[in-house]
Amino acid sequence: MSTSTSLLDQVVREIADEMAQRSDRGEVASYIPELARVDANSFGLVVVDADGHVAAAGDRETPFSIQSISKVFTLTLALGKVGDRLWSRVGREPSGSPFNSIVQLERERGIPRNPFINAGAIAVTDLILSGHQPREALGEILRFMRFLADDSSITIDEAVAASEQRTGFRNIALANYMKSFGVIENSVDFTLGVYFHHCAIAMSCRQLAMAGRYLAYAGRNPSTGLNVVQAERARRINAIMMTCGHYDGSGEFAYRVGLPGKSGVGGGILAIAPGKASIAVWSPGLDANGNSHLGRMALEALTRRLGWSIFGV
Structure with a gap:
């Protein structure tokens, strides 16, 4: 209709x-x-x-600040890079837990339940980063957002990104925990830097x-x-x-x-x-x-x- x-x-x-x-x-x-x-x-x-x-x-x-809405677009980008191989590093099931929970991650040996909880989105970001410098990966994400919206004025709110980096202790813990299981392949600092910045995209x-x-x-x-x-x-x-x-x-x-x-x-x-x-x-x-x-x-x-x-x- x-x-x-x-x-x-x-x-x-x-x-x-x-x-x-x-x-x-x-x-x-x-x-x-x-x-x-x-x-x-x-x-x-x-x-x-x-x-x-x-x-x-x-x-x-x-x-x-679009925050976790950016995870839809990073998931799209990551699937374009590696296709269904992504699902060996991230699950597809609802979590039933808070978005920044570490309990489920421990029980499931570092594999995040889905790409939209924080741990899952950090793992997706790590995949986009592989083979690139953080600035290059972030530029790719931002260009994709501008392309989809047909609007070159979209930017990252640097104050929000800096605020997240100063206070993101639980995300740091999640990333390091996944790193211990080999789910995160790049430098934790680099992966988190890209993650915090794409969450700080303003639209x-x-x-x-x-x-x-x-x-x-x-x-x-x-x-x-x-x-x-x-x-x-x-x-x-x-x-x-x-x-x-x-x-x-x-x-x-x-x-x-x-x-x-x-x-x-x-x-x-x-x-x-x-x-x-x-x-x-x-x-x-x-x-x-x-x-x-x-x-x-x-x-x-x-x-x-x-x-x-x-x-x-």
Whole structure:
């Protein structure tokens, strides 16, 4: 079922207005000091459909730290480099544990449960780094993001990256633990440097929704008609987003929203309505699982009103 642009515009505006009235906004991430400074009242929502129509409301042009949403794009890059050999170093199962847990990693001999928890994304970053200098690997990731969004102005927030490097003690522990099992092949300092920096990429809701279009349209960029990835790979990335994209809140997100999605502790969520739209929402206040509180509520309202849940109306 196609959605008229006028209806889409109306629904997006209505949801943004409703979210602006809510007082239950969650708690801004404080364990990364730079993120604690973000205005908890910020809210943006952008939906980009197959025709390239952009329905937008709220703070849609304000850049924010995408944090773990970058893991979708590093996973795409890593799969392009080594294909299914990636899965010998990272699993594909939901974790059921916090995103920065070390307990499961110990039990499973250094193999992260999936590429979206911190340990898994660090292992994916290490694979991208292999054979390159950190600056080269980071440049490749940033160029990929700019290419997908068709926007050369996307940059890394160096203050956020530095803040993460100063306080990322648990990520350092995860990386060293994986190094002891040979899952991390490069220098831990180099791998973590690239990881912290790609998590600190700053994008607006509009840029992020544009970057996610290939996942909504079977791996194809609808503006150019060119394939970013094969349709099967796009489908499988979406599957991992559905089952693992919100950490131990993934089941609740699937239940309420019914779309593949990936959250970040900066308050952003990238959601994919296959064949219909790429969606980005940003609200910095987080729930107990580290996912955007109002972001999830806004997406639940969107899918309900438009009938976009992949599980049916």
